[in-house]
Amino acid sequence: MKIIITGTGGSVGPHVVNKFSNEGWTVYPWNRNVVNPGNPKAVEEFVLGIQPDAIIHLATGSHNWTELLSALSKKYGARFLYTSSVSVWSDSAPAPLTVDSAVDGDSEYAKYKYEGELRSLKVNPDAYIARLGWQIS
Numbered sequence: 001m002k003i004i005i006t007g008t009g010g011s012v013g014p015h016v017v018n019k020f021s022n023e024g025w026t027v028y029p030w031n032r033n034v035v036n037p038g039n040p041k042a043v044e045e046f047v048l049g050i051q052p053d054a055i056i057h058l059a060t061g062s063h064n065w066t067e068l069l070s071a072l073s074k075k076y077g078a079r080f081l082y083t084s085s086v087s088v089w090s091d092s093a094p095a096p097l098t099v100d101s102a103v104d105g106d107s108e109y110a111k112y113k114y115e116g117e118l119r120s121l122k123v124n125p126d127a128y129i130a131r132l133g134w135q136i137s
Helices: 013-022 040-050 063-076 108-123
Strands: 002-006 026-029 054-057 079-085 128-132
Touching: 002 013, 002 040, 013 026, 040 063, 054 063, 063 079, 063 108, 079 108, 108 128
Parallel strands: 002 026, 002 054, 054 079, 079 128
Antiparallel strands: none
């Protein structure tokens, strides 16, 4: 099994890489110095060259990149996971929170992450969204 993982230099990325490596997956960390996320042709060539079974998008970046990765996952039959944040909910959101709870976060970060969710799902309704809590190494 092959997997592309973006954001492997962040707080969560190394743990995700280790988990998949230990489970026998071949991990392809995204290197922005090699494949520019702003170049759709290069992004598609990279994905097509690997033919991954899954893509996990942990990195920050443009929504266009997020949307493209989600669309390419659908096009080539790979599972796609976009990592969002519990920040899409405000501190005053009524508990318990569920996947159906209304998004009410008003910070720029909350808006950024929620837009990534929407863009992922717009082109790939089968995309997975993981709303992570605060990550501290």
